[in-house]
Amino acid sequence: MKPTLTLGIIGGNGWLGSALGRCVLASGLIAPNQLVVTASRKHNRYQDWPGVTCVESSDALLEVAEIIVLSVRPEQFAQLTLSLENRLVISLMAKVPMVALASATRSDRIVRAMPNAAAAVGRSYTPWCATPRLSADDRDFVQRLFSACGVSDEVENESQIDYLTALTGSGPAFPALLADALIHHAITQGISPAVAQRGVLHTLSGASQLMLEENATPMEMVTRFLDYGGTTTEGLNAMLQHGFREAVQQGIEAAYGAVKT
Known part of the structure; x- marks a missing residue:
């Protein structure tokens, strides 16, 4: 029987992906059995959350996750093969515009966001923007997702995300x-x-x-x-x-x- 897993973080064992994952779990937004992350079996950052599923490949993550967070370097993203039609895709990557995300994932429900290193202590400032196809429920989830690790604002367009990447993405x-x-x-x-x-x-x-x-x-x-x-x-x-x-x-x-x- 397919597990009840809704949120998947590709790069969920990295410093930013794991900070987001742990904050979301601590906030109660999702239960541990609703989170799946790509992480080595020998080295993962969810040992305090035994219900979290750690997989070694993005393909395995995509089999169970309905909402996908991309928390990898842009050059790593270029190496991924993703088919994410009809899924909410949330990118934490700098310098990867929505048009490239939509082309690579074939999703029209795209969010670009830029948390900073203070997410590790629940004090990030996270601006985000979205494509028009996001529903009201999508937007509510995204706002609650990023509010779990600090303060977040939906901004008007990608150019503001690019500027805020330089300003607030600098974190500390x-x-x-x-x-x-x-x-x-x-x-x-x-x-x-x-x-x-x-x-x-x-x-x-x-x-x-x-x-x-x-x-x-x-x-x-x-x-x-x-x-x-x-x-x-x-x-x-x-x-x-x-x-x-x-x-x-x-x-x-x-x-x-x-x-x-």
Whole structure:
């Protein structure tokens, strides 16, 4: 008798696919016996979920899954043979447009999404967009799927997904660069590495939470400190005068350019 498996993640043992899978299970959106993933029998990330089915090939996954998540590198996707007519196909791949997904899968129910590494701790931001053939039920499922690992928004078109791949798809990378610069400077001033790291990371985490809870924009927070006239004001003015905004914008432009090539 065919098992009751509805969601299949090709690449479900990778860092992103497994983060999504584990978050969805933890949220209760699906039961373990409703998830099938491609994963080696010797190395899988679902040992805490014994009801999950791990298969070694995408062909075996396609035999039982009704909704397919593609969480592989674009070059790996090009090597797959997929026949997914009438199935909901959700791609987590950068740089693979909907027209290519539709051609390769023969499905007209396509979603493109871009979670980030914070999905591993249930704190991703995930933008997604879809082809017109998705039903209201499809859209509701996709929103709940990505909300299980953080916050998600349906955006208007693929060009916005491409841009957000560069911006929010970076996950902790850009904030980590700021954190590293702050930590390094603290260490040069004699602060121990452990104290510097703990202080900087908790400051950044607390700042994000404060802005979210106060519903304040980052610029409102910056303006508040610029107007205060204290030591932080001096630091902000120096950073701005030395091209902080320009450096960040150039970094985003470079990342966005890489997405489009």
